[in-house]
Amino acid sequence: MSNHQKRLSVPKSWPVERKTDTFTVKARAGPHGEDGVPLLILLRDVLGYVDSRKEARYALSQDAILVNGDPINDEGRPIGMFDIVAFPQREEYYRVFPDEGGRLSLTPIDADAAGSRLGKVAGKRQVQGGNTQLSLHDGTNVVVDSDEYSTNDSIVVDNETKEIVAHFPYEEGELVTAVRGNHGGKIGSLEEIEVTYGSGSNIVTVETLDGEETFETVEEYVVVIDENFIGDEGGDDE
Structure with missing residues (x-):
């Protein structure tokens, strides 16, 4: 399977120039579906921290880059809306957030903010034991013992404990x-x-x-x- 993706056909949310070259990096299977941007694009084309896939792989092998609190070793890992990308050695932390036009961009945040991430509840269902499983916008699941959450609500999940630390209901006035x-x-x-x-x-x-x-x-x-x-x-x- 090819490791390349034609620039003209990438999702509009990807922060890439479409007419400079024919191809760009192809995202691996993972969170965010086809909207996820390969980590390599952020490291090379957006931040300029690496010049090649080889350099990116070396940096990742040193556990120098965290996504939502976890070290990443795959430069093709999809990165998407509200993910937290951290460079602890540099003391740099970013939240992936849409800019005008809906293209994903990196917003600088502080270390405390990088400890948790926002997730939109895309669906919910009952699971064994009477608990409720919340499916978030990026494809991850969170199991809760309360039925207070609804589809389209937003929650904040602690990156270390994976517990919900805040809840924002989807309603008028929010x-x-x-x-x-x-x-x-x-x-x-x-x-x-x-x-x-x-x-x-x-x-x-x-x-x-x-x-x-x-x-x-x-x-x-x-x-x-x-x-x-x-x-x-x-x-x-x-």
């Missing part, structure tokens, strides 16, 4: 960010959830933080976030 579509990267208050009966998506209305714009998008494109996401760079704290 702070959200658009992660896809024409309004990707915009943050605002969820003003209205218009339920669409049948197979269509619910429509949400969001007012931007400055109050100068109100936009509509589909429910799947918004994620409830913590107000600290809009803090100063390097000072975010989930």
